[in-house]
Amino acid sequence: MSDKVNEGLWAWKQSENNNRMIELQAGADAVGEVRLGYFGGSAFRITTPAGLTLMIDPWRNPPWGTWNWYLCDFPEVEVDIGLSTHAHFDHDALHRLRASTLLDRLIGRFEFADATITGIADKHVSDASHADVDWAGLTRKLTPLETLPPNNWRSFDNTIYVIETGGLRILHWGDNRPDPGPGVWDQIGQIDVALLPIDGSKHILGYDQVAALRAKIGAKIVVPHHYFIWNVTHRASTLTTPNEWMESQTNSQWADSGEVALPRDWVKSQDGLALCFGENVCFEPPQFGAAKDSTELA
Template structure:
């Protein structure tokens, strides 16, 4: 375990370089749509009109090694900027990215090329009495970890990430609590696309809490994440698929692909659209039926 913790980042081994960032630093191309790709868990790649690529919340299995959430490792892919909303294993696998810039739990504002990212500090959900499994309550009972604000441990902090590019304001909620203080709402302002943790077990947000967020944020589009995918996620995660929540929506669409184009005009024409990737992810997961592909020791 000590060796694993002391490995540190390994960007020094990567063959890529920051030439793309140097070019964008000189002159970022303007115009074009925003693209959104899903990688399972809470991981999304956002590609700005300039071509700048952001990856938010890449995942990994728990570092203690006794049980797994995922059937495979997160793909080693090249992006320009890697971001993480909080220090939980299913959101913080920045070391797997081949990235020029890493923004871990960003608080404040970062601007580059045609992208502006605002990190708003708040707290991870700590009341999960609404969920199928009250995992936050069990954490308090079974470990010394403090999950309740304001004296919570670091892993129960959360950063809300607001990405502005291509005329859109895209919010990644991470695992934030559903009732942040007013100053957080004021900083968020209006949101066009909300990436919210929604699954059948109501692991992070309960269905009623999601509706409250919808009323406060009034996004044109809601995109679920943090849900069970049959060939990516272990049943041991206790997560459920998003189908039940999607079936409750009056305006629901399942994507045909793992990456979609978000045309600004199209987004602005939407009203309460629930847009879900389902089990479509932007990499090739291993076949979970093949024992050689499994990472759970079975």
């Protein structure tokens, strides 16, 4: 009999347990503020006022092993709930989490403690002709993988998440196409905080697409993700920084750490704020020596 000890999920080997979930399901007081932490890539940790923690889109390097996208492994973070928007390596590393509940590509509604999560089924962007590198076109030319709906492979499905907690509606776009199918916009509704894939290479969304999306959902705050960080992301990713987009915004703010508080009244008072974590993440990335200007590496 072959050794299968390392196959599949590994929760059975984790020393943590679900005690916090038992406490939360009994009705914990929602007395804190919503907090948003950034882990590079498209990975965010949302902490609700009651203390429930959700990690969206933890990442890993390509499993085929011929090249790397990241310079390190995703930290083995303990959270209550782990979520993934789609089945790409830079979004699907739920196995890296020490989580009580895993929601992989959730479609539908999940309610627990002081959070409601709605997963809306749509499709990954498959037209990258606006980007510096037309990776979608190259994928179709160089591999058998079909990216175009309706006959796309599973990895080009995408779930858009809307998380409601603390009086806020937070959207995680994943890598969704800019023109979702019928009914998706109605399910999304108006959004307070939009987590959108924005970088200078326009890998997922072009700047015009970001502007149209932002206007459609009425986002009070837009937070970029899916961008290059010099000591987290490999140059082979072809991603660049969000600096160019941030500099084009009339109302912008750079976070000074990897986590920020999102008080409800403050968020509601914002009018199109661009809030970016830049190089700040919620873990210790590798140190390769200080660059004179790390933005030059992008």
